[in-house]
Amino acid sequence: MRMLRITGLLLCLALAACTTPPEVKQALAAKDQAYTENEQLMRQYRELVSNITTRHLQWYRYVQTRLKLDLALQWATTNPRQAEVPDAALAEDDAALLGSDVMAVINSIRLKSLPERKGQNGQPVFAAGSGDMTNLIQHIPDLIARVEQRVDSDAKAPQSVDLTAFDQYRTNVEALRRINGLIKQYLDIDVTLSRNDTQSLADALRTVRR
Numbered sequence: 001m002r003m004l005r006i007t008g009l010l011l012c013l014a015l016a017a018c019t020t021p022p023e024v025k026q027a028l029a030a031k032d033q034a035y036t037e038n039e040q041l042m043r044q045y046r047e048l049v050s051n052i053t054t055r056h057l058q059w060y061r062y063v064q065t066r067l068k069l070d071l072a073l074q075w076a077t078t079n080p081r082q083a084e085v086p087d088a089a090l091a092e093d094d095a096a097l098l099g100s101d102v103m104a105v106i107n108s109i110r111l112k113s114l115p116e117r118k119g120q121n122g123q124p125v126f127a128a129g130s131g132d133m134t135n136l137i138q139h140i141p142d143l144i145a146r147v148e149q150r151v152d153s154d155a156k157a158p159q160s161v162d163l164t165a166f167d168q169y170r171t172n173v174e175a176l177r178r179i180n181g182l183i184k185q186y187l188d189i190d191v192t193l194s195r196n197d198t199q200s201l202a203d204a205l206r207t208v209r210r
Contacts, residue, residue, distance in 0.1 A: 057155060060155060061151050061155055064154065068097070069144060069147045071094060072098055072102055072106055072147060075106050076106050076110050077111055077114075077136070079115060080094070088119050091118065092119040092125060095125045095126070098147075099150045101146045101149065102143070105142055108139065109131045110128070111131055111136065112129050112130060114129030116128040
């Protein structure tokens with residue numbers, strides 16, 4: 001139906017037995033310019049969303065690294081407790097948050113006099129402390145590296161933003177621009193039809209509409 005409407009418009013121009021009106025060409029040129037500007041705007045918006053996602057991921061890694069490193073040092077130097085959380089549940093939850101690699105470093109640097117902490121199944125989670133401050137300081141770089149690896153591993157799961165909608169929109173706009181260009185190219189061919197040719201076109205269009 002859309003092609004029929006376009007054909008009808010072309011036929012009306014032909015029936016007038018004159019060249020394409022300047023207003024029609026100007027309208028097509030304006031529409032092509034609008035397509036270009038719209039595509040540029042959508043490309044800029046896509047880049048903005050992508051940059052925001054990248055910044056968000058950087059901030060997420062920074063915050064998570066600080067939180068996990070603080071938690072690891074807390075278990076390495078103190079015997080954490082929370083009034084509203086059972087000791088066994090707290091130990092299990094924090095160990096799961098830190099991961100096995102970070103836990104291995106913590107258990108190797110826990111200070112003397114820190115007691116063993118068991119999980120809810122009665123199995124040891126945090127080993128009894130046997131180290132000193134010198135040993136702890138020497139292992140800080142390794143602890144930081146393990147924490148960063150843990151955060152990087154956790155950051156792979158999130159929520160990457162789907163940008164395919166922007167790509168599909170650009171593809172659609174490019175298709176519309178091609179169609180607009182074809183129509184403009186056709187209308188740039190200025191012809192004057194004879195009355196017989198015009199009548200034949202009108203009869204053909206009526207046949208198609210049936």
